[in-house]
Structures are given as structure tokens and as C-alpha cells.
Amino acid sequence: MNIPQARHKNPLMEELDFLKQIQEDRMSFSASLTCHERCVGNYWLNNFYWKEKSCMQNCLEKINQATIITNLNYERFQQTQPKK
Structure with a gap:
């Protein structure tokens, strides 16, 4: 049985994925x-x-949700970045 190895993304791809998530959040x-x-x-x-x-009210709730998701994604990204 072959177990797939976890692939490490290079930092550029991680940052591009993060920017894509932020762009999707902005569009939402x-x-x-x-x-x-x-x-x-x-x-x-x-x-x-x-x-x-x-x-x-529904639209305001969606705005709130998009803001929270953006903040969570940004915090997660900041935690994974090495401190300079």
C-alpha cells in the first residue's frame, strides 16, 4: 500500500494561494x-x-462573514510566515 508523501509548497506558491483566497474574499x-x-x-x-x-440584514450578515473569513485567513497566513 503506497502512502502519499506530504508535499511541501514553496513559499511563492503559498503566498499566491493566500492572495487568491484574499481576492475571493474581496469579491464576496x-x-x-x-x-x-x-x-x-x-x-x-x-x-x-x-x-x-x-x-x-441578510446582506449585512454576509459582509460580516466575509470580513471574519478574511481576517482568519490573514492571521493564519501571518502565523505560517517566518519572523524576520
Whole structure:
């Protein structure tokens, strides 16, 4: 039975993977912010329709989640980097 050996990534690939994760987090944050702005606009146009309020809250929760994930990824990346 062959057990695969753990491959070590070179530092450049690790940093590129991290940057890719951060870019995905930024795109998620941007999409959630656009969603929130759309819901706010609809909320005002529809005379404070309650469904738009729940839409705004959902988008804010997604923004919060994207921010937390970005911070966790960044902390994890900082911990794996050698101290200079």
C-alpha cells in the first residue's frame, strides 16, 4: 500500500494561494456590499417594505462573514510566515 508523501509548497506558491483566497474574499465582500446597496434602494423606493429590510440584514450578515473569513485567513497566513 503506497502512502502519499506530504508535499511541501514553496513559499511563492503559498503566498499566491493566500492572495487568491484574499481576492475571493474581496469579491464576496464586494458582492455583498452591492446586494446591500440594492436592498437599501429598494427599501426606500417601496415605502419601507419589510421584506427589503430582511434583505438588507441578510446582506449585512454576509459582509460580516466575509470580513471574519478574511481576517482568519490573514492571521493564519501571518502565523505560517517566518519572523524576520
